[in-house]
Amino acid sequence: MEQQYKQVNFNLNGKDVSCVVDIRCSLTDMLRNQFGCTSVKKGCEVGECGACTVLIDKEAFNSCIYLAVWAEGKHILTLEGLLGPNGELSDIQQAFIDEAAVQCGFCTPGFILTGYEILETGKLYTDDELRKLLSGHLCRCTGYENILKAVKKVMYQRLGKTPEEA
Numbered sequence: 001m002e003q004q005y006k007q008v009n010f011n012l013n014g015k016d017v018s019c020v021v022d023i024r025c026s027l028t029d030m031l032r033n034q035f036g037c038t039s040v041k042k043g044c045e046v047g048e049c050g051a052c053t054v055l056i057d058k059e060a061f062n063s064c065i066y067l068a069v070w071a072e073g074k075h076i077l078t079l080e081g082l083l084g085p086n087g088e089l090s091d092i093q094q095a096f097i098d099e100a101a102v103q104c105g106f107c108t109p110g111f112i113l114t115g116y117e118i119l120e121t122g123k124l125y126t127d128d129e130l131r132k133l134l135s136g137h138l139c140r141c142t143g144y145e146n147i148l149k150a151v152k153k154v155m156y157q158r159l160g161k162t163p164e165e166a
């Protein structure tokens with residue numbers, strides 16, 4: 001009979017961690033239940049809405065369709081990991097507030113992490129490219145425009161440009 005539980009060792013938000021999980025457990029469930037990462041939302045649970053997005057080795061993944069045991073040896077970043085050492089918000093988190101890109105907030109962690117992944121490339125994207133890169137997320141409240149504005153704002157800030165220079 002095959003083993004039902006397995007120990008998983010990985011890096012979560014900059015800290016090496018370990019836990020024993022059921023081999024059928026999703027990464028979403030492990031992060032929420034074992035590590036209290038409530039920014040990882042349970043939405044559709046089939047990889048369609050983006051609410052459970054986390055960065056795994058700097059790449060955005062829907063954690064609801066990623067098995068917890070696959071986290072072995074990986075670096076995982078959740079929204080909690082973007083906070084500074086004294087709880088200060090990252091530039092992308094602050095931009096979501098400044099641009100009123102948050103309403104109910106359910107989709108926000110996933111959008112912010114995908115935005116973070118986009119911004120880490122250091123590239124200048126067009127609006128159409130940003131829309132496509134952010135398209136893996138569903139939002140029922142904001143209409144998406146302020147989310148796009150928030151990501152664009154930080155993109156220009158990080159590149160030291162203004163929209164007129166692009």
